[in-house]
Amino acid sequence: MQAYRFTVQDALDSGELVEVLAGYGGTSRPFMLVYPQARHMPLNVRVFIDFLVAEVGLPLG
Helix, strand or coil, X not given: CCCCHHHHHHHHHHCCCCXXXXXXXXXXXXXXXXXXXXXXXXXXXXXXXXXHHHHHCCCCC
8 A cells, every 4th residue: 555654654663564665656745634714613623633733744824
């Protein structure tokens, strides 16, 4: 399978997953999170956005 590295990095580090055919991997693709601007955003959506910004480095904007 092909996946964003940040989604499988822990499994790669622990040896649970092993990268094969590394030389044939694709180029990086943009990762975007699209959500409606709302005055009362559900807490679970806000927590998920904050997680992605902190862990993946997604810029807000």
